[in-house]
Amino acid sequence: MTQENQTKTDVLRASRLSVAPMMDWTDRHCRYFHRLMSGATLLYTEMVTAPALVRGGALHLLEFNAEEHPVALQLGGSDPVELAQAARLGVDAGYDEINLNCGCPSDRVQSGTFGAILMKTPTLVADCARAMMDAVGCEITVKCRIGVDDQDPEAVLPAFLEAVREAGVRRVQIHARKAWLQGLSPKENRDIPPLDYDLVLRMRSRFPDLHLSVNGGIESLEQAEDFLNAGLDGVMIGRAAYHRPWDILGEADSRIHGAAPSGQSAEDIARAMLPYIEAHLTSGGKLHQVTRHMLGLFAGRPGARVWRRVLSEGASRAGAGPALVEEALAQVDQGQAA
Template structure:
């Protein structure tokens, strides 16, 4: 039996993007999708400012903490800390190709040491009661994705991983920048489908280049879950259809007045604690992509929201520029 089957849609962990403000915003658009933190290095969890690194709003549930690292003992300790903070899942990053993770010997580098990844998963599983999952690529550098992905999957699933999320591209640690690694290596969705066919009783999710809910639905004919990344971030309005499309909820017109109140209230609280409005609004600029008033909405959030002393009234002003009736007709 699948261990993890309720999570049909997840929003990908993205460094410098999926912080707590982004997640709070995304949770207003979908109540059911699984949210992920940015990757947090295990050493930072153990020794750093935990509230700043791990704090989140209760409304974010279900929310998963993604860890980076390659030391089983440290990952186990960081996982325990994450569970104590109240996260619903701990995820191990075996896919990030950034220079930072290469220098630290974790992320996509770990595709080359599948036995170590399995050891890390086993240690994390032994330390927590919540699900432990892995996010990986189909291979790295000159690896052949056929054996490479199978070997990694076999190892981590045997070690007890509750799910494997696969970004359907290779990572090229030599010769490509992190940005190029998100775009240049070709997508190979059938490779992930073949993995699922080999592992019918395990949860296999897919990630990479998925632009719409229609595409997500098509993938779900082959795998158990779909992870949306840049499409969800740059055009977050797509998330308003997730609960009806994938969780059986009755379709309904989205309540933008409730969204405005929720985000304005959240912004006011953040500012009272010493934060800035721009910390929040930077995640919202693409909300009304393609709709009347979207350009003015973006302008206000990109300029006025970043001025000293900007308050929640700026956010309300931005929303007032949008033609919500046109949005409803488009839906």
């Protein structure tokens, strides 16, 4: 098996569970933190726009740690030529998969004619995917909604999937909500439009040759297991994985990916982050850039509040470093012993 095919196989296996791309959240520090908890789950970058890479030369947006593999780059854009160039840059940087964003509802994304608004132009999405596949050898995938605004998802989603399948796309992640491009904020678009998991499940039988993952409102590994048992190929979890990372990722490898239990604890993960934090500070970084992603590590457990408070209040202070994390961890231990 060639290295390229081996990578595709590894990514396909990992995609049984993935952490959704989330703007301002799933940066390289967050992904490294998540990788310590789960070695097998597929991780995604925040959306990076093709114009920023191709026209703006913002190649620093592609930086990641080798420990993050398997890791996918999500691109935003609507110009096939530009997306092909951005995909090449992503592959050159070492990403294992390139994902096209057809789901983000923000005003900024709409003004650039990409994101969820692309649900209205499946032919253009197909052209973009085809151009990206012609440019690179890694997997090109698409993340979409079930429709936008007044579209009928029962008609729109199958037509969209047919278009991208015809272009050669074989893996699609479906956020099981509409996006309302007028009248709802991006935050409201994550909560208010009703979820339609049944529609996504029906697409599984209608498109047996596609690898379909469901996204949106998934709160637990139990829910993820239910979707996999119902026949879906993958589950993508967003906010729950960010706000309660240990609950989602701590047992993901054994429960979802079939690996032996790691024997790690949340405390072990906190300590494992210390060398990474030290290296980040040595390179000129700030503590809060890393620890802001760690606030939910002990969510729902004794000591969680003091952990959040110590890190939130202290991480931005001058000279803050690994000792602050150790202080917070010591207080967690005291809280659990009380």
